[in-house]
Every structure is written in structure tokens, then in C-alpha cells.
Amino acid sequence: MFGQGLLKGLQITLQELFTKKVTVQYPEESLPLAPRFHGEFVLDVEQCIACSLCANACPNKVIEIETAKLDKKRVLTGYMMRLQYCLFCGLCVEACNKGAIRFSQKFEMAKYFRDQIPLILYKGEPPVQEEQGNTGITAGEAEGTEV
Amino acid sequence: MPGSSIPSTVIDGLKDKFPAIEVSENLTITVPEAELLSFMRELRDNPDYDFNFLTNLTAVDYPDNFTVIYNLVSFKYGYTLMAKVNLGKDEPAVSSLTSLWGSADWQEREVYDLFGIIFTGRHNLTRILLEDGFAGYPLRKDFQWVGGRE
Amino acid sequence: MLRTEEITLNMGPQHPSTHGVFHVVLKMDHEVITEARPICGYLHRGIEKLAEARTYTQFIPYTDRLDYLAAMLNNTGYVQAVEKLMEIEVPERAEYIRVICCELSRIASHLIAVGTYSVDIGGITGFMYCLRDRERIMDLFEMVCGSRLTLSYMRIGGVAEDLPDEFIPALCQFLDEMPSRLDEYDGLITGNEIFQARTKHVGLLDPGVAINYGISGPNLRASGVFWDLRKNRPYSVYDRFDFEVPLGKRGDCFDRFTCRIKEMRQSLKIIRQAVEQLPEGPVMAKVPKVLKPPAGDVYHEIEGAKGILGYYVVSDGSNKPYRIHVRRPSFINLGFLNELCKGWKIADVVAILGSLDIVLGEVDC
Amino acid sequence: MDVTREQHPIEKMTNDSSLIQQVKRVIHLAPLEKIFNLARGYSLWPLGFGLACCAIEGLMATNAPRFDLSRFGYEVLRSSPRQADVMLVAGTITNKMAPYVVRLYEQMPEPKWVIAMGSCAISGGPFVDSYYVVPGADKLIPVDVYVPGCSPRPDAVLHAFMMLRDKVQGKVVLENAR
Numbered sequence: 001m002f003g004q005g006l007l008k009g010l011q012i013t014l015q016e017l018f019t020k021k022v023t024v025q026y027p028e029e030s031l032p033l034a035p036r037f038h039g040e041f042v043l044d045v046e047q048c049i050a051c052s053l054c055a056n057a058c059p060n061k062v063i064e065i066e067t068a069k070l071d072k073k074r075v076l077t078g079y080m081m082r083l084q085y086c087l088f089c090g091l092c093v094e095a096c097n098k099g100a101i102r103f104s105q106k107f108e109m110a111k112y113f114r115d116q117i118p119l120i121l122y123k124g125e126p127p128v129q130e131e132q133g134n135t136g137i138t139a140g141e142a143e144g145t146e147v
Numbered sequence: 148m149p150g151s152s153i154p155s156t157v158i159d160g161l162k163d164k165f166p167a168i169e170v171s172e173n174l175t176i177t178v179p180e181a182e183l184l185s186f187m188r189e190l191r192d193n194p195d196y197d198f199n200f201l202t203n204l205t206a207v208d209y210p211d212n213f214t215v216i217y218n219l220v221s222f223k224y225g226y227t228l229m230a231k232v233n234l235g236k237d238e239p240a241v242s243s244l245t246s247l248w249g250s251a252d253w254q255e256r257e258v259y260d261l262f263g264i265i266f267t268g269r270h271n272l273t274r275i276l277l278e279d280g281f282a283g284y285p286l287r288k289d290f291q292w293v294g295g296r297e
Numbered sequence: 298m299l300r301t302e303e304i305t306l307n308m309g310p311q312h313p314s315t316h317g318v319f320h321v322v323l324k325m326d327h328e329v330i331t332e333a334r335p336i337c338g339y340l341h342r343g344i345e346k347l348a349e350a351r352t353y354t355q356f357i358p359y360t361d362r363l364d365y366l367a368a369m370l371n372n373t374g375y376v377q378a379v380e381k382l383m384e385i386e387v388p389e390r391a392e393y394i395r396v397i398c399c400e401l402s403r404i405a406s407h408l409i410a411v412g413t414y415s416v417d418i419g420g421i422t423g424f425m426y427c428l429r430d431r432e433r434i435m436d437l438f439e440m441v442c443g444s445r446l447t448l449s450y451m452r453i454g455g456v457a458e459d460l461p462d463e464f465i466p467a468l469c470q471f472l473d474e475m476p477s478r479l480d481e482y483d484g485l486i487t488g489n490e491i492f493q494a495r496t497k498h499v500g501l502l503d504p505g506v507a508i509n510y511g512i513s514g515p516n517l518r519a520s521g522v523f524w525d526l527r528k529n530r531p532y533s534v535y536d537r538f539d540f541e542v543p544l545g546k547r548g549d550c551f552d553r554f555t556c557r558i559k560e561m562r563q564s565l566k567i568i569r570q571a572v573e574q575l576p577e578g579p580v581m582a583k584v585p586k587v588l589k590p591p592a593g594d595v596y597h598e599i600e601g602a603k604g605i606l607g608y609y610v611v612s613d614g615s616n617k618p619y620r621i622h623v624r625r626p627s628f629i630n631l632g633f634l635n636e637l638c639k640g641w642k643i644a645d646v647v648a649i650l651g652s653l654d655i656v657l658g659e660v661d662c
Numbered sequence: 663m664d665v666t667r668e669q670h671p672i673e674k675m676t677n678d679s680s681l682i683q684q685v686k687r688v689i690h691l692a693p694l695e696k697i698f699n700l701a702r703g704y705s706l707w708p709l710g711f712g713l714a715c716c717a718i719e720g721l722m723a724t725n726a727p728r729f730d731l732s733r734f735g736y737e738v739l740r741s742s743p744r745q746a747d748v749m750l751v752a753g754t755i756t757n758k759m760a761p762y763v764v765r766l767y768e769q770m771p772e773p774k775w776v777i778a779m780g781s782c783a784i785s786g787g788p789f790v791d792s793y794y795v796v797p798g799a800d801k802l803i804p805v806d807v808y809v810p811g812c813s814p815r816p817d818a819v820l821h822a823f824m825m826l827r828d829k830v831q832g833k834v835v836l837e838n839a840r
Contacts, residue, residue: 059355250511276338295797365715428726
């Protein structure tokens with residue numbers, strides 16, 4: 001009979017009227033995010049040993065690490081992620097042995113200006129030079145990706 | 148994997164018919180360019196092989212030569228076969244297989260677009276992915292370009 | 298028949314029914330299509346060239362962006378190709394997790410295909426229902442790997458992380474509820490007379506021609522050709538599952554559509570078996586930190602959501618691939634569009650194009 | 663000063679007819695404009711224009727029941743640029759597509775806004791090194807809000823829409839505006 005399919009469809013949509021609503025009222029209530037969610041990055045500066053494994057694991061050379069030598073030890077002086085190039089794939093987090101770089105649950109990263117997008121996770125003063133240590137060797141430069 | 152590669156008896160039969168072909172260990176057949184069309188026609192039309200499905204057609208830019216790769220599947224027997232044609236570095240050209248398999252049409256155009264390999268004996272060999280005025284063939288190893296990174 | 302002056306009509310690159318940036322130049326005699334010339338490449342990003350500057354692991358995220366509706370399948374195809382080249386044995390548990398994720402991805406992709414096809418034909422309701430259920434799969438993916446769309450979950454030698462504890466209960470709940478949802482789609486979309494009138498006996502695809510043109514996946518099976526790599530040439534652990542391959546009879550738009558709905562049911566069946574059989578154990582094989590496959594080449598095919606997805610990987614022995622080529626099913630399926638549209642009316646082009654279920658990221662690579 | 667259509671102050675400053683036209687079009691009555699902007703902020707009509715992966719999240723999933731863009735009044739996805747206010751650049755812009763993106767933007771009526779969604783639209787993203795990718799939508803058209811992510815969640819897109827609303831309604835003082 002013609003119109004049967006239409007009635008069936010209407011019946012289904014009518015049933016749906018009485019089921020639980022799936023809409024999340026976003027700004028007021030937020031969706032529960034999974035623990036593994038790939039949000040904005042956070043850096044545990046205490047843990048970071050400036051090994052630049054994360055920078056080397058990155059497919060798109062997003063991470064720029066600045067280090068300085070202090071008593072034959074590498075010290076982190078700068079950690080910047082150029083989020084505009086980031087794939088949010090998680091290879092850097094996976095590469096980190098110390099668990100220093102992690103994802104947070106923050107996803108509201110929208111900005112009005114492009115120059116605010118790069119995420120500066122750490123910016124420290126270079127340590128006081130006791131010997132003639134060289135500063136400012138960036139991991140990115142070693143790979144040949146100068147900004 | 149069951150029914151994946153072609154049995155060696157079939158390869159031997161092919162060798163008798165086309166003495167010029169070379170078969171490597173993993174049963175990849177290298178065909179001279181001149182015999183490609185007749186070899187492929189034999190593969191498709193002979194009921195012993197019945198390769199009715201050209202699944203993949205691509206090319207590689209090796210330091211010494213271009214290689215065009217054909218992957219064939221026989222639905223009847225479940226055989227798969229990889230055939231290769233080596234081409235010279237300057238003005239590479241190979242005969243087109245569009246008369247045998249329709250799926251060769253777009254894939255040949257893609258290879259022409261990205262490698263600049265000419266497929267002879269077909270119409271409408273134009274760029275498919277890039278725009279018509281694009282200079283160079285991007286998947287060649289000597290292709291130079293400037294990225295947009297700041 | 299009365300002939301009129303030929304009209305050229307551009308459909309795309311920005312058109313709601315082209316599913317992305319795709320351009321068809323239609324030559325028409327009155328309302329009848331005489332030639333449909335597809336122009337693609339508006340999303341060509343040169344992924345194959347980018348692969349040559351990245352290591353084997355670093356290319357995994359780029360495979361997501363090919364067929365972004367079924368990223369897990371793209372991941373799997375690539376890592377299996379490299380594993381085949383390096384002869385890595387993947388742990389059992391990882392194989393099962395891959396199967397679960399792949400089939401979820403297939404369902405997600407088919408849900409988008411079904412939903413957008415419903416919009417193309419003129420019913421927004423079906424789209425809303427499909428997207429609602431797709432969100433649940435997205436939630437599952439987010440649990441597993443933290444992303445919704447671009448997943449990058451597979452690794453060469455296994456998967457990135459083991460399944461979280463809350464995943465299996467959530468998956469089982471999804472499996473319980475999904476069949477009734479599929480019945481809803483059948484009632485809403487498939488059973489609708491207007492939908493049937495616009496899709497039945499439209500865009501007929503002859504099986505012989507389809508094989509000759511390299512068409513694969515649900516589009517080929519809708520024409521009645523039994524060719525599903527999960528059955529015909531089982532890779533991974535697909536030979537351990539009991540499922541059917543749905544086939545169509547006529548090869549029209551309606552068959553291509555219903556094939557997808559039926560395939561979703563089979564995918565649910567596979568996932569259920571995989572969950573039951575899921576073994577314990579490691580999820581990652583022992584692979585070296587720096588992957589250097591032996592020099593050589595390999596071609597590996599899996600059954601993607603849109604058709605046969607093949608990866609051709611050439612290694613020169615270094616840690617970066619010499620060349621990677623992807624056999625993209627959407628690209629090859631689209632090659633037949635001209636012949637498929639010929640003789641049909643202009644409104645049917647939307648129906649035919651939608652039924653082919655192309656993803657432009659995959660077409661243009 | 664008596665500002666009429668004939669005697670606009672700009673005419674005293676310059677003879678450039680195109681500039682005079684431009685200024686006459688741009689300068690409006692401020693209080694009225696505030697009311698207009700309030701209304702505009704609550705009824706942005708996005709252009710139904712998807713480029714790549716982000717279109718699935720930014721246009722389809724946000725319109726889907728879970729996130730439901732229509733709660734804000736933004737659900738009217740127009741396929742014609744003539745009827746749209748907001749262009750959501752969702753995906754990679756390639757060299758082949760760039761002229762069309764510009765043309766679509768130019769076809770949109772004033773006032774218009776652009777949201778660059780995802781890494782690709784901000785800067786070329788993962789494909790920035792490619793030979794065929796435009797490194798960012800702002801190389802072609804002015805962008806109002808950038809949404810990092812690859813691809814951003816639908817909630818993040820909603821957040822971007824609300825940021826754009828604040829900008830349209832003039833609620834935020836844009837720091838270091840140029």
C-alpha cells in the first residue's frame with residue numbers, strides 16, 4: 001500500500017519523542033571526556049630531561065626545545081609547541097619516557113589571533129654560565145627546520 | 148594466506164610463452180616494455196589465469212629507472228600477481244592497458260600526472276589531480292618545491 | 298527523440314551533494330546526461346610525497362587523513378603492509394583489538410554513507426539518526442585512543458595501548474542496542490517510498506563492467522559479485538569469524554545502499570565474536586625502536602569501508618620509506634562515474650554519486 | 663556637522679570615488695549597528711562548505727543531535743554563499759581549491775566572518791610541507807577565530823562560534839588588535 005513506508009517512518013520518529021534526549025547542553029554542561037582524550041598539552045617541567053625524544057618522534061616537527069648546558073647536564077630553557085602544525089596524534093606523548101609531556105582534558109583552544117596559537121609550555125632563563133657552555137641549541141634546528 | 152599467490156606451474160607456462168620475462172623469488176614478473184600488451188592480454192584472456200581485475204597500477208622512481216607496477220587479481224582462482232615494467236629515465240613511455248581493463252584509465256592518468264610517464268595508445272592522457280599548468284612531476288625524486296612552513 | 302541544444306552544467310566544487318570538494322562537468326541534452334566528466338584533485342595534498350620524508354611510524358597519522366571516515370581501516374592497512382615487509386608477528390590480542398576497531402570504523406563509515414545518502418535523496422531525518430549512533434562509536438574510539446576522527450591507534454607490530462577497562466562494557470552495550478537502531482534506519486530510510494522511487498533501478502552497474510573498471514567494496518557486491526577480502530583472502534584473524542557477505546541483485550543505487558546497512562549487521566556480528574574470543578596477552582610485538590625494513594617492496598590489500606584498500610610500500614633499507622602508494626578504493630570507484638551517469642536525468646546524478654560513497658580525502662590523496 | 667548622503671565628510675578629504683564609496687558603505691550609525699550586531703551574533707548562518715576531515719566534525723557532527731548547533735540559532739547551513747554569514751573553513755586548502763575559496767568568500771554578503779577550523783585551515787597543518795597546500799586560510803581571506811585541533815571536537819567548534827558571537831556583538835575588547 002502506498003504510504004505505508006511513510007507511516008512506518010512517522011511511527012519511528014514518534015517513538016523517539018519519548019526516549020532519553022542525547023543532546024548535551026554544551027556551555028552549561030560538558031560532555032564527560034575519556035581519560036585518554038587528546039586535548040591541550042601540559043608539560044611537567046620537573047620531569048622533563050630535555051632529551052628531545054618527543055621532538056624527534058613528531059611527524060611534523062611541531063615541538064621546539066631549547067636547552068642549555070649546565071655542568072655537563074642539559075637543562076630545559078624553552079619548550080614550545082607550534083599547535084598550528086600539530087596532528088594531535090600522540091606520538092610525542094608515547095615517546096616520552098618520563099611522562100613529562102601529557103594531554104590535558106582542555107579542548108577549548110580557540111584564539112582570535114594566529115600568533116597566540118603556539119603553545120609555550122616552558123620559558124626559562126638560561127642558567128648562569130659557569131664555564132663556556134653553549135646555549136640555544138634547538139632540537140628543531142638540529143633537524144634542519146628553522147622557523 | 149590461502150589462495151594468494153600464483154602457483155609456480157602457471158608461472159612456468161607463462162615463461163614458455165614469453166621467454167623474455169624474468170621471475171623473481173617472490174614471484175614478481177618483470178616484463179619487457181615491448182611485450183607488455185600481449186603479455187597482459189594473455190593474462191586476461193587465457194582461462195587458465197583469468198586475471199580479470201587490475202587492482203593497482205603505480206610507478207616508482209628508482210635511481211636508474213622508472214618502474215611501473217601492475218597488481219592483478221583473478222576472481223576465479225584467487226590468484227594475485229605483481230608485474231613490473233622497467234622504463235628508461237628520459238622520456239619514459241609504456242603502452243596503455245585501458246583497452247584491457249577500464250580501471251587502468253584513471254590510474255594511468257594519475258601516474259602520468261605525478262610521474263610524467265607517457266602511456267601510449269590511449270586518449271585523454273591529461274593531468275587528473277593537479278591543475279593543467281602545474282610545472283614538474285611531484286613524485287619524481289628530483290622534484291624541487293618550497294613548502295609553506297614559516 | 299527530440300534533441301535540444303547541449304547544456305554544460307558545473308556541479309561543484311562547492312556543492313552539498315558532492316560530499317566534499319569535487320567537481321563534475323555535466324553535459325546535458327535537455328535533462329539527460331550525455332557526459333559527466335569528473336574533475337578531482339581539489340584536495341590533493343601530496344601525502345605520498347610527504348611519506349618519503351617521514352619515518353615508517355610517523356606516516357601512520359597521515360593515513361588517517363586519507364579516508365577520514367574509516368581511519369582505523371587505513372591505519373590497519375598500512376601497518377599490515379609494513380609488518381608484511383618486516384615479517385613481524387603480531388600478538389593475538391592485538392589482532393583481535395584491530396578487528397574490533399576496524400569493524401567499528403566500518404560501521405561509522407557506513408553510518409555516514411547511509412546518513413548523507415538520506416540527505417542527498419531529500420530526507421534530513423535519517424541523517425540525524427545515523428549521526429546520533431555514530432557519536433557512540435566516536436565515544437568508543439575516544440576511550441581507546443583519545444581522538445574521535447583521526448585516530449592513529451595502530452602501530453607497526455600491534456596497537457598503541459591496550460583497551461581501557463571501561464571499553465568492553467560500553468562496547469557490549471553498543472552491540473546490544475545497535476541492531477534495533479539499524480531496524481530504525483530500515484524503517485525510516487529504506488522503507489520510504491520516495492527513497493525507493495528515486496533509487497531503485499537507477500544507476501545500474503553490470504557486474505562484468507564493474508570488475509573491469511576495478512570497482513570494489515559494497516559497490517561491487519551490490520552488483521552480485523562475491524568478492525570480499527575478509528572471506529576470499531582472509532588477512533589478520535578474519536578466518537575465525539562466522540559472518541556473511543551481503544550481496545545485491547540488480548546493482549542499482551538501492552542495492553548499493555542496502556548492502557551497506559546489511560554489512561553493518563555483519564560487522565556487529567564480527568565484533569561480538571571478537572569480544573567473546575578476545576584473548577589476554579601483550580598488544581605489541583617486540584619491534585626495534587628504529588624501524589628499518591629490509592630493502593624490497595610489498596603490496597598488501599585489506600577490505601576497506603569503501604572497497605579494496607591497498608598499500609604499496611617500497612623500502613630501500615633506511616628508516617624512511619622510499620615510496621608509498623595507496624590504492625584508494627574511492628578513487629578507482631569514481632573512475633566509472635561517467636559511464637554510470639550517462640543517460641540518466643540530472644536528479645539521478647546526485648543519487649548515483651551518493652550511492653558510490655566516495656570520500657574526497659581518499660580520492661585526491 | 664550635518665551628515666547627509668550628499669555631503670559626507672569624507673568627500674571633503676579625498677576625491678577618490680572608490681574610497682568615498684567604501685567609507686560610505688562601512689560607516690554606519692553606531693547605536694543602530696549595536697542592535698544589528700546583537701541580532702547578528704545570535705543568528706549566524708554558516709556556509710555549508712566542507713573541505714576535508716574537519717567538515718565531518720565541524721559541520722556534520724555539530725549539526726547532529728549530540729551537539730546541536732540549532733540551540734544557538736546557527737543551524738541554517740546555507741549551500742549558497744549569497745545567504746551565509748560565516749564561512750567555516752574546515753579542511754586543507756590546496757592550490758587548486760584556493761581560487762574557489764576566495765570566490766566563495768567574495769560572494770558572501772557583508773558583514774561576514776570566517777572561522778579557520780583545524781590545523782590545516784590555520785597553517786596548512788600536517789601538510790604544510792607539501793607542494794600543493796596553501797599554508798593557512800589567512801593567506802587568502804581574513805580569519806576571525808582560529809580553532810586548533812586535528813580535528814577539533816564539535817564542542818570546540820561550538821566554543822569558537824560563541825567566541826565569534828562575542829566578537830560580533832562587541833563584548834570582548836580584542837587585545838593587541840591590529
